[in-house]
Amino acid sequence: MTRDLSARDTWARELMDEADADLEMLERTYERFGLVNALVSRPGLLYRRDVRLRARRGPVRILDIGAGGADACRLIARRLRRDGLTGTITALDVDPRAIDWAARHDRGAGIAYRHALSSDLVAEGAQFDVIISNHVLHHLNDAELRGVLHDSQRLLAPGGIVVHRDIARSAAAYALFAAATWPFARSLFRGSFIRVDGLISIRRSYTPRELAAIVPAGWRVRGGLPARLEARWEARATVD
Numbered sequence: 001m002t003r004d005l006s007a008r009d010t011w012a013r014e015l016m017d018e019a020d021a022d023l024e025m026l027e028r029t030y031e032r033f034g035l036v037n038a039l040v041s042r043p044g045l046l047y048r049r050d051v052r053l054r055a056r057r058g059p060v061r062i063l064d065i066g067a068g069g070a071d072a073c074r075l076i077a078r079r080l081r082r083d084g085l086t087g088t089i090t091a092l093d094v095d096p097r098a099i100d101w102a103a104r105h106d107r108g109a110g111i112a113y114r115h116a117l118s119s120d121l122v123a124e125g126a127q128f129d130v131i132i133s134n135h136v137l138h139h140l141n142d143a144e145l146r147g148v149l150h151d152s153q154r155l156l157a158p159g160g161i162v163v164h165r166d167i168a169r170s171a172a173a174y175a176l177f178a179a180a181t182w183p184f185a186r187s188l189f190r191g192s193f194i195r196v197d198g199l200i201s202i203r204r205s206y207t208p209r210e211l212a213a214i215v216p217a218g219w220r221v222r223g224g225l226p227a228r229l230e231a232r233w234e235a236r237a238t239v240d
């Protein structure tokens with residue numbers, strides 16, 4: 001499968017974002033996100049690197065923007081409990097179908113589910129110590145992306161960190177995802193949007209260089225493996 005991935009395909013739309021998406025397929029997609037994320041997004045690493053340290057200082061307030069099925073939130077809740085640490089986790093999504101599914105699959109994690117935008121939390125004066133997102137930036141148009149980055153800074157408490165993680169677009173990533181998911185298209189990923197939306201997501205995603213050119217001053221963008229990127233922003237520990 002050869003595709004020109006030299007520029008973002010902002011016209012392509014993920015099927016899961018459609019208002020009339022098949023609900024059964026959508027829910028199977030939320031369910032399968034957990035497996036995909038365990039393989040490519042490594043939320044455990046995020047926990048060890050960015051959450052645990054802050055949780056050791058006291059109860060940590062975590063916000064996941066565009067939480068989808070909220071598997072990362074559940075994993076973080078389990079790890080905090082395992083490590084004898086405490087915190088509150090808010091799973092935010094603009095899609096009520098995601099919030100409804102995630103709330104029904106909380107599995108005792110005790111997460112707060114919100115159907116809202118980050119700007120709604122800013123208006124409420126909410127504050128968080130760790131703000132994360134995964135596979136969300138490429139869904140956003142330019143104004144929405146700027147808004148989410150701006151809101152993330154406003155919502156961050158002193159000493160906190162924002163980590164927005166996503167796919168890094170490349171022809172290799174596209175070919176690898178196409179090849180790796182093809183054998184499972186009729187089994188594991190059958191009846192879900194995982195394969196088709198995954199390929200669209202790669203076409204919509206940024207390269208680290210493109211994202212670095214967009215983020216405001218003070219943000220750091222870096223690439224990683226496999227085909228990953230992240231934009232980080234840290235708030236100083238004290239307010240002037």
Ligand SMILES: C[S@@+](CC[C@H](N)C(=O)[O-])C[C@H]1O[C@@H](n2cnc3c(N)ncnc32)[C@H](O)[C@@H]1O
Pocket residue numbers: 033034037065066067068069070092093094095098116117118133134135136139140144148
């Ligand atoms: C590909 S899914 C990723 C879900 C989850 N973070 C994961 O890694 O599995 C993208 C999610 O972002 C949500 N989303 C898109 N734009 C958003 C926005 N402006 N604010 C909050 N959520 C948004 C979508 O509804 C969708 O659930």
